[in-house]
Amino acid sequence: DALLSPPQNISILSTNMKHFLTWSPVIVQGETVKYSVEFQGEYEREYANETWIPISECSLTTATECNITEDISATVAYSLRVRAEVGARSSEWGTLQGFFNRITTSLTPPLMKVIADGYHLLVELEDLGPAFQFCVLYWKKGQERRVQQKVVKEVSSVVHLDTMEAGADYCVKAQTYIEAINRSSSFSQTQCVRAQGGTSMWLV
Amino acid sequence: LGSCRVPISMAEIRAGFNTIKANIQARDPIKTLSILSYPHSLHKLKSSDRCCITHHLFNFYVDKVFKHCKTEDSYVNRKISSIANSFLSVRRSLQQCHEQNKCLCGQESTEKLRQILVNYQGLNVTSAAIKSLGELDILLDWMEKS
Numbered sequence: 001d002a003l004l005s006p007p008q009n010i011s012i013l014s015t016n017m018k019h020f021l022t023w024s025p026v027i028v029q030g031e032t033v034k035y036s037v038e039f040q041g042e043y044e045r046e047y048a049n050e051t052w053i054p055i056s057e058c059s060l061t062t063a064t065e066c067n068i069t070e071d072i073s074a075t076v077a078y079s080l081r082v083r084a085e086v087g088a089r090s091s092e093w094g095t096l097q098g099f100f101n102r103i104t105t106s107l108t109p110p111l112m113k114v115i116a117d118g119y120h121l122l123v124e125l126e127d128l129g130p131a132f133q134f135c136v137l138y139w140k141k142g143q144e145r146r147v148q149q150k151v152v153k154e155v156s157s158v159v160h161l162d163t164m165e166a167g168a169d170y171c172v173k174a175q176t177y178i179e180a181i182n183r184s185s186s187f188s189q190t191q192c193v194r195a196q197g198g199t200s201m202w203l204v
Numbered sequence: 205l206g207s208c209r210v211p212i213s214m215a216e217i218r219a220g221f222n223t224i225k226a227n228i229q230a231r232d233p234i235k236t237l238s239i240l241s242y243p244h245s246l247h248k249l250k251s252s253d254r255c256c257i258t259h260h261l262f263n264f265y266v267d268k269v270f271k272h273c274k275t276e277d278s279y280v281n282r283k284i285s286s287i288a289n290s291f292l293s294v295r296r297s298l299q300q301c302h303e304q305n306k307c308l309c310g311q312e313s314t315e316k317l318r319q320i321l322v323n324y325q326g327l328n329v330t331s332a333a334i335k336s337l338g339e340l341d342i343l344l345d346w347m348e349k350s
Contacts, residue, residue, distance in 0.1 A: 041289035048271050053285050056278050071282055073216055074289035130215060180213040 004028070006094035007035060007064075007082050014105040017131050017178060019072050021058075022065040023094065026084040034085045037066045038093075042076035052081065060085060075181055077101050107176060107185035110134060114172045116193035121161040121170050125152060133177045135184070138162060141169035141192060151177075166197030210258075210297040213290060214348060220286045221340050227280055228273075229338040232331070239323040239332065240339045246346040249313055254347075256309035259298040260317045261343055265336065266291050268324065272333030284337070 007023035014020070026033045037058035044051045058066035072078055077099035084091040111126040125134050134152040138161050152159055164170050171192040176185040240246060240261075249257060270288040275281055301307040309317070324332045 039285075041285055041292075043266070043270065043288040043292045044285065046292070047266065047288070053282055054278060055282070071286065073220060073286040075213075075293045076289045078289075130219075131213075179211065180216060182211060 004033075004084050004086060004089050004091035006091040007084055008094065010080070010082060010094050010096045012080070012096065012100045013065075014100070014102065016108060016128050016176070017069070017102060017105050017181075018067070019069045019100070019102065019105065020065050021068050021080050021082065021096065023082050025064050026091065028086055031086045032062060034060045034062055035064065035066075035082050036060060036085060037068070037080065037082045039068060039071050040079040040081075041074065042078070045079070058082075072100070072102050075101065075103055103181045103183070105181070107178070107183060109185050109188035110174050110176050112136075112172070112174050112188055112191065114170075114191040114193050115158070116164065116170070116195055118196050119164050119166065121164050121172070121193070121195075122158050123161055123172055123174070124158050125155050125174065127155045128176060130154075131178050131180055133179065134174050135177055136161065136172060136174045137187070138170060138172045140165070141171055164195035166195055169194050210294060210301065212294050212347070214344065217287055217290050218341075218344055220283050220290070221344065224280045224283045225338070225341065227275075227277065228334060231275075232335045232338045234327070234331065234335065237323070237327075237335075238339060238342075239320060239336050240342045242323055243319070244316065246316075246342065247349070249316060250310060253308075253310045253313040255298070255301060255307040257313050257317065258347060259295075259302050259307050260309070261320075262291050262295040262298055264317075264320065264324075265340075266295055269333045269336045272329050273337050287340070 005026055007026055009024040011022055012019060013022055021037060037055045038052040039055060040050065040052050044053065055066060055068065055071060068080065079095065079099055081093040081095040083093045113124040115122040115124065121138060123136060136150045136152060137147050139147045150161060161172065169192050171190050173187045173190045175187045266288065270284060273284050298307065324336065327335065
């Protein structure tokens, strides 16, 4: 039996605190290759004899990616490794180059929808999970110096921002904030809406 | 924690612990003894000593407890790893406070920490570690309430 080569091109895709380990497939003619993933946190390296911990959801999987979000739940440096398995044969471990710390996750501006509900300025925010807070800035068009801010710690369906003046235009933009890594995304595109009402023509 | 500002993801630690709490506490046969609460509750301590107590208890868990909590259950081991790595991250911040003398211990707290070690050493190491891990909610409650 030829030696099974370890997976290559092992890398992390991490966006908005969702972390995935990915690798290139190992090709063995006529065989189904499976993979197993393990992780090691800083604690395991320094206090637990460098033990590795298997991720059961990614043990003997045919996928070439593994969702490691649930296990990367501390802001420390993690090592990750994956090996190929065909029947009783296993490859050497392929180890991620360097460490992964969730503090490096890439943060995207939040999706949001601004709603003018009569005189009420409302915003719907993307639910990105419990780790996310939102900083929402809003202002009356033309009064860019009087920007108001609202911090949204838990995403409910709709957030009430303000009561608008009739017929006026209001603008809104938002960014996410993750306390666990003390980082914010960039701001979303500004969206503006107009309150109902405004100058009505009285016919005499 | 007084003049010591430490970012602690309590929600994450609590969520991780809650998923294994019943499993861990079921492994602790000695219900009549508490490591963290005997003879007195943490809540009796002065709030001015909060930083010092938190610092020493995080050291206690990182240095003594987690390494003796390995189980046959892979999922439980993963959650213990999550908590241990979170504690390690927090401990680093607490250590900085300690070095800047913002985390000093009063006599009463020093005695309480000594008593916790006595309670811990009164059991065999695995039982003591599992019991201490099972009492994590006592620590988390105290940290959130005080």
